[in-house]
Amino acid sequence: MGNRYWSPVVHRLVPYVPGEQPKLAELVKLNTNENPYGPSPRVIAAIQAELSDALRLYPDPNAERLKQAIAGYHGLAPAQVFVGNGSDEVLAHVFQAFFQQPAPLLFPDITYSFYPVYCGLYGIEYTTLPLADDFTLRVADYLRPNGGIVFANPNAPTGRLLALADIAWLLERNRDSVVVVDEAYVDFGGDSAIALVARYPNLLVTQTLSKSRSLAGLRVGLAIGDPGLIEALERIKNSFNSYPLDRLAIAGAVAAYADREHFEATRQAVIASRERLAADLAGLGFEVLPSAANFVFARHARADAAALAAALRARHVIVRHFRLPRIEQFLRITIGTPAQNAALLGALVAALAEL
Numbered sequence: 001m002g003n004r005y006w007s008p009v010v011h012r013l014v015p016y017v018p019g020e021q022p023k024l025a026e027l028v029k030l031n032t033n034e035n036p037y038g039p040s041p042r043v044i045a046a047i048q049a050e051l052s053d054a055l056r057l058y059p060d061p062n063a064e065r066l067k068q069a070i071a072g073y074h075g076l077a078p079a080q081v082f083v084g085n086g087s088d089e090v091l092a093h094v095f096q097a098f099f100q101q102p103a104p105l106l107f108p109d110i111t112y113s114f115y116p117v118y119c120g121l122y123g124i125e126y127t128t129l130p131l132a133d134d135f136t137l138r139v140a141d142y143l144r145p146n147g148g149i150v151f152a153n154p155n156a157p158t159g160r161l162l163a164l165a166d167i168a169w170l171l172e173r174n175r176d177s178v179v180v181v182d183e184a185y186v187d188f189g190g191d192s193a194i195a196l197v198a199r200y201p202n203l204l205v206t207q208t209l210s211k212s213r214s215l216a217g218l219r220v221g222l223a224i225g226d227p228g229l230i231e232a233l234e235r236i237k238n239s240f241n242s243y244p245l246d247r248l249a250i251a252g253a254v255a256a257y258a259d260r261e262h263f264e265a266t267r268q269a270v271i272a273s274r275e276r277l278a279a280d281l282a283g284l285g286f287e288v289l290p291s292a293a294n295f296v297f298a299r300h301a302r303a304d305a306a307a308l309a310a311a312l313r314a315r316h317v318i319v320r321h322f323r324l325p326r327i328e329q330f331l332r333i334t335i336g337t338p339a340q341n342a343a344l345l346g347a348l349v350a351a352l353a354e355l
Ligand code: PMP
Pocket: 085, 086, 087, 088, 089, 112, 152, 155, 156, 182, 184, 207, 208, 209, 210, 216, 220, 221
């Protein structure tokens, strides 16, 4: 009974499996790339001030205040901004709006694992293209017209960055395709492709407040692009749910953009911690890929990654391990506070001694 879906469509789906959200309070949780620092105190104050209205009243279906805040922050017009319930939802609308094309959608074979899930949901054909040996994206492979292109930059779970000049090169040669750059992690070391939006009406950049603004639970994501692309997304959204963002999310997100100091200080702390952790991991025998994100992707010269992840878990430190070809010997480790990183390193030393 339990496995009967009453529908061949649902039966075919291979849903995304989110990273674990364990209940144990004393865990060192380095598995889902959350920000170890809290959000801006101004976000908390704004949400508290909004609370009563937020429960009684419907939210603004266009989240105008938030679009203005984001547009102002990036020096754009609100008509170039789309917002949604986390960038996962924004990407779902993007896939539905733009990727049902005559030619298959292109994306790298190692990237955010939600992309094939959306393809399954909407019946989108796709072709994956291998990353280079050093796990960078080979832009020259992405030259097939009439489809769509999506990639994460910095990429997940590798953390590797594609330079803005390469993105411009790719856009120049794919003017007939919608090109989506998923910048969930861009604030930790990349140059945003938002700088190219005015030049390329086929470019859409998605971002999230879950990582660099420490608001994963508030669920706010956005897309930035030509008003033509944004209008298409609004049509999809309004055919699905007119109120994707509640009033607390709108109030909190607006306040997050207003507090540049908190954003800058926590972002820099994560970047500095990442560089320290990468060096410490190298000292323990890991090969660590250069990362522009709030995590590192690393493999040990001797120890098996699955065994290492299990040994860390036994010591109450959780990291992410993917049982996927080519990356099965890697661990993806979210950057924690200095204390969390020290706990991770201590657990690793003990685990390595035992494996
Ligand atoms: N894109 C990438 C590459 C991610 O790693 C994530 C986080 N899992 C997301 C998008 C979605 O983040 P959110 O829905 O929290 O905005």
